[in-house]
Amino acid sequence: MIRLDGVDAAAQGGAVPVLRGIDLAVAAGEQIAVIGASGAGKTTLLHLLALMHGPLAGRYTLAGRDPWTLPRRERQRLRAGMALAPQQPPLPPRQRVAVAVLAARLPRMSLWRSLRTLWSPPDAALAQAALAQLGVADKLWLRVDRLSGGERQRVGLARLLVAEASLWLADEPLAALDPTRAALVLDVLRAQAAERGAALVCSLHQVDLALARFPRVIALRAGRIVYDGPPAAIGGELLQELYRAQDEAPPELAPLPQPVPLPQAMCR
């Protein structure tokens, strides 16, 4: 489905390489977790896969073609086959949840149908079914700015379920959820992606869930893939190495200056 060969890439809006020498293949219907410390390049990798920006070096191949050599329209058509759920879903605050969810289907719709969807969503039942899977069906007609952080995140994920995409990219989809809800939501994402035959690439800080629920795990450290394979072969040493910066003792702080005693007159 997708191949990256020797790819260097900057973060979106950046110019210097954040990812270096990335070799990676994503097959149709595969489920992959991407782990790594903050700043390791997980979001950049997901954005790169989603065709949000091209590589600085190396080659991106989708279904045998390099999308970055195609006309923009053609590339947009390829992009319409992918759905990205960003860390913070960019949902218009005054929009109804039903409209926000169904907006994920707009790239595949005619102009007339997309205008109708935004005005009076004809597929509200579809949005409701997706929201129900994620435990937020009762929010269908609520305004987006009335949602809690965790509800908002699940509305963002409901967009994957309705998007009719063959590649789902979820960037830290559990960040705003409590541990019980996080495991349930991850199971729904995995089951629904499998049912629809979509590949799922998911960046996660919950390493335990990544190792327990995904058949393939990619570990990034400082923009390089340091592991790509089944979770069973990931040892404690590799995990320590991945998150080493977090384990290091904090730098010794210089002592704070002693408070200067105020003159008696100012203390009354």
Ligand SMILES: Nc1ncnc2c1ncn2[C@@H]1O[C@H](COP(=O)(O)OP(=O)(O)OP(=O)(O)O)[C@@H](O)[C@H]1O
């Ligand atoms: N617009 C930008 N310009 C330059 N550098 C950027 C830009 N955006 C992000 N970066 C840098 O790119 C690196 C990788 O960022 P990225 O968001 O991909 O990491 P991440 O692994 O997803 O982190 P986190 O787990 O904290 O979300 C970081 O060092 C970050 O500071």
